[in-house]
Amino acid sequence: MNVFEMIAVITVVGTIGSVLRARYGVVRDRHGNDVPIGVDDTAQAENQRLREELRAMKDRLAVLERLATDNDNSGARLDREIEKLRDRP
Template identity: 70%
Template sequence: MPLAAASSVRPARPSEPTIVISRHTRESEYMNPFEMVALIVITVTIGSVLRARFGVARDRKGGGYSLQDDAAAQAENRRLRDELQAMKERLAVLERLATENDTSGARLDREIEKLRDRT
């Protein structure tokens, strides 16, 4: 009869089947509670550093997240809005010129020159 490890097998009698007592043979498969706490702390720290790096902040009540706007980003947003408004105005003029029945070439040239002078 083959013998198993002494710590995990109870000696068997001839009339009784062998009973294996459940013991984990590999302790490295399971996480120690202190390791788990350390892993949680490290994960939260990395998340906080990344949020700070990318400018994500929580509101004061702890609700949702939002991006922080600094002065440079606000200035860039203003510039882009102004540029978009100018493009919309130019598009309106070009649409008006394209749908107009007046075929006067001189008037069309003047309108195009006005658009060129705006930029």
């Protein structure tokens, strides 16, 4: 077997391996780990829940930043704003 035949065999074996991985739904991430294609419904539901929770936390943070940088130092106003935050789910 000469060098060119060996290169052709290695190329064919690599191609067949890639086709089989694609056929069975496995890809590699950027770290070289095999990851199945397709996300199940529980993972999608968890992602959606986490996105909603993150959105709520960003809203709360925006309110707290506004309270911290607000020039009006009224204690009663600050108490009302904090109570509004507590009432939120």
